[in-house]
Amino acid sequence: MLLRKQDAGIFIGSVLWLLLSCGFSFGVESDINCLKSIKASLEDTLGYLNSSWDFNNNTEGFICNFLGVECWHPHESKVLNLKLSDLGLKGSFPQGVANCTSLTGLDLSSNQLNGPLPTDIDEIIMFITSLDLSSNSFTGQIPMKLSNCGSLNVLKLDNNKFSGTIPPEFGQLRRIKAFSVANNQLSGPVPNFNTTYITADSFANNPGLCGKPLEVCRSAAKKSSIVKVLNSYNVAIAAAAGFGFGFPFSFCFFLPRAPSVRYLVVFARRFKS
Known part of the structure; x- marks a missing residue:
């Protein structure tokens, strides 16, 4: 019902x-x-x-x-x-x-x-x-x-x-x-x-x-110091590499252009004698 x-x-x-x-x-x-x-x-x-x-x-x-x-x-x-x-x-x-x-x-x-x-x-x-x-x-x-x-x-x-x-x-x-x-x-x-x-x-x-x-926590400070040292090291490496590449380039650049081959031959003979 x-x-x-x-x-x-x-x-x-x-x-x-x-x-x-x-x-x-x-x-x-x-x-x-x-x-x-x-x-x-x-x-x-x-x-x-x-x-x-x-x-x-x-x-x-x-x-x-x-x-x-x-x-x-x-x-x-x-x-x-x-x-x-x-x-x-x-x-x-x-x-x-x-x-x-x-x-x-x-x-x-x-x-x-x-x-x-x-x-x-x-x-x-x-x-x-x-x-x-x-x-x-x-x-x-x-x-x-x-x-x-x-x-x-x-x-x-x-x-x-x-x-x-x-x-x-x-x-x-x-x-x-x-x-x-x-x-x-x-x-x-x-x-x-x-x-x-x-x-x-x-x-x-x-x-x-x-x-x-x-x-600052020592571990964080130490890590920061290491990062700074590595950054300085990278800068020094980059500078040294730049100097090593730049020196011969500069040497060749400043040589007289016309007699450059002749000058190198004469220089080599004198060095040999």
Whole structure:
């Protein structure tokens, strides 16, 4: 039996409402699980999270009242920013952040976090525009895949223990406005950001770093010197070749034209005798 238009409209509306409700609930549940995972993975030495992050409350948007949590809307449990700076947190980078699917800002600065950053960090903080991990004890190399986070405006990794090179792919971060890796153990050439926002202060106290806006890298300077020497050598060779070819030509040119053959014969006989 065919449904009447009114009944069909009610049915379609109910299905759409159900789909939207499921999607909304999933989003809320995902963000709640995100915060639960972060709390479980970090050592809360000062008790800030333990006293504020109470998951026993089931009212809509309850996580938006947590310390350091900013939501897109105060009555919707979708996390916009996490500002967990200077809370005495210990542990490694909290990979549970990946469950905060609408997160745009993450600030974990001035804590006691350590260890390497995840190599797939771009999949964990896919839509981040601001990442501040400064003043911790992170080690290892800076993940190259951070360059895939094309929305980044702010990237602060200073005052850690990062080593190795800065991925040259960071030059692809076209939206970057603030960048700092000062006070680490980095070496090698710095990326070409093509922006005036990033100055030498962004790379301070990394004795192994070089390149604009720092001092020219030795390898580049050495290569430049070699090129200059080769250019000078080529000029000298060209001049010598020109002189060698020009001398006999000039000699022949300035001899008297009419008696030239006779003069050469007489000269040859005298030389022979």
